[in-house]
Amino acid sequence: MNVYDSELVARILDNKDISPTDSAEAADYIFINTCSVRDKAELKVLNRLKHLEALKKKNTSLVIGVIGCMAQNLKEEILENKPFVNFVLGPDSYGKLSALLDAEKPWEVKEVHTDLSKYETYDYIYPLRNGGNSAMIAIMRGCDKMCTFCIVPFTRGRERSKSAESVVNEIKQAVAEGFREVTLLGQNVNSYDDGDLKFPDLMERVAQIKGVKRIRFTSPHPQDASDELIEVMLKYDNICNHIHLPLQSGSDSMLERMNRNYTKEEFISLAEKFKKRIPGIAISTDIIVGFCGETEEEFSDTLDVVRRVKFDSAFMFKYSERPHTAAFKRMPDDVPEELKGERLTRLIELQKINALEINKKLVGKTLEVQIEKISKKSDDHYIGRTDSNKLVVLPKNGKVPGDFLKALITEAAGITLFGEPVSL
Ligand code: SF4
CATH class of the missing domain: 3.40.50.12160 (Methylthiotransferase, N-terminal domain)
Structure with a gap:
């Protein structure tokens, strides 16, 4: 954003x-x-x-x-x-x-x-993009969820959505500029609300725009990740096989303290539903460790969800107090820094093992990759991205950033895949 x-x-x-x-x-x-x-x-x-x-x-x-x-x-x-x-x-x-x-x-x-507005969506400004493969398109701003740890509702204000018409026009303009991928953005995209038109309806409108080859979106709140969203993801090939479902914690008592409005088992069922209905879908997440009062048992619940869901990738952080939030006002930040660090290390180790296990299963498969940029480690290689948001290192072969190609995955190392271009 x-x-x-x-x-x-x-x-x-x-x-x-x-x-x-x-x-x-x-x-x-x-x-x-x-x-x-x-x-x-x-x-x-x-x-x-x-x-x-x-x-x-x-x-x-x-x-x-x-x-x-x-x-x-x-x-x-x-x-x-x-x-x-x-x-x-x-x-x-x-x-x-x-x-x-x-x-x-x-x-x-x-x-x-610094006043916050209930209406501002900037639908009258077309962003000046500085390259990149994906045109970011904010479809809504602000958040009404009030998770107790989160400063966003205080810094970005209440939820409001751009009209579907202005989203579609912005995307058409981005396509005319040469973008073939768009990322729909919002603090909570599935709260998108343009009258009768909700997020899955908007996705459908976007998926039908000529020239849009890939659509990504971030982030949906797990509470509102609906069956309609799954249906629309299944219906259109150009909606990427990836969903970001922020877990934050795997413990029911912590989720309640965080005001997340779902339980551990509800989250696991939701992730399983996405995996079952959309074969090969990649799921990423966000997790906070050391939130107020987190006990070892509560942290174990988080590890348990990570073990059971097996996320493709995760953004993992130590909790830090943010002003204005309910946690800041009412809950002591009482998990010692050292313990937060130790838990974060354990979580990262587990996530690394899971990601490698998932990625190893992709070795031998042929995936479509969009070239992004030259690899930091070698001028002779490009980094590209799959539909499921995995990075692939490939030898250069006359392609340029933005191009799509098929790649045979030859190796998985951590979160990175290595591949060879194939002609089909
Ligand atoms: S964590 Fe996400 S859903 Fe919760 S208040 Fe912050 S932006 Fe909203």
């Missing part, structure tokens, strides 16, 4: 004939787009601002903006201690940027806008 938001801001700047540079020293305008989901990001931004303060001393007409989710949290600090920052704009205030940049001396302006 932050990448998408940066693309929106890039378009606003482009409309003012402000073009990108790789060098902060050469820039006349610097905007930091921030994320609040974990606390480390906040420290990074404060450190980056120290560096920008030095730049502003050298170039007094430099315009500095802090935008995105952290604007809300950092606003007091910036107002009091960072006079060199010109604009602080929350995720629903990017629309104000254009007028702010019209000021005669924008480097002397100081404006803070």
Whole structure:
């Protein structure tokens, strides 16, 4: 979502004939787009601002903006201690940027806008994309779920959806620009609501757009992952064989403390249903370890779900308190840091074993891969991605990023597959 938001801001700047540079020293305008989901990001931004303060001393007409989710949290600090920052704009205030940049001396302006909107969807801005294989398309913004650990409802506000018509138009424009893959984005995509048109209906409309070869989406809340979603995934070949189902914890008592609205067994049944109905589907997840009061037994439940579901991949994190959340207000962050680290290591080890086991079963199969970029380890190899979101390292063979090819999978190493192009 932050990448998408940066693309929106890039378009606003482009409309003012402000073009990108790789060098902060050469820039006349610097905007930091921030994320609040974990606390480390906040420290990074404060450190980056120290560096920008030095730049502003050298170039007094430099315009500095802090935008995105952290604007809300950092606003007091910036107002009091960072006079060199010109604009602080929350995720629903990017629309104000254009007028702010019209000021005669924008480097002397100081404006803070962090109000959240019930309506802003930015359907009037077409993002300026900087390459990549997948065109990100935000279909909704905000979240009403109120998971007790999560800052998103406080930084991004209430749920609101773009009209299906504007989503379809945005995708048609992306296809005309050459994109063949789109990723539908939202904090909770299956809360998508355009009157009678819900998320599976939108997927159906998108799947019928000519030229869209792959459709990804992230993230659905497990509570709302419906049978209609499965039906539409089965009906259209261009909807990727992958679903992200954030588990967060495998323990019923923890899930209740997290306000996730499903139980361990309900989650397992849901994952099994997806696997049974959509053969070969890859399931990824997010897991938090060391959330408030997590006992060894509760953590064991998480390991148990990971063992039983066997996720293809997982984003795994230690819990860190976020301001404004119910957990921050009412639950002590009482799992010692060392124990959080130890549990995270155990979880990662288990996940690695599972991922390797799943990926080994793909050796000998021929899969369609879209080339993404040159491999970091070898200039003679490309990295590509399968429909089920697996990375494949392939020798270059006259293809270019964006091209599709069939690859015979020859080896699985951790989460990465190795393959050889095949002609069919
Ligand atoms: S559903 Fe996701 S974005 Fe919404 S509150 Fe829960 S964790 Fe945060």
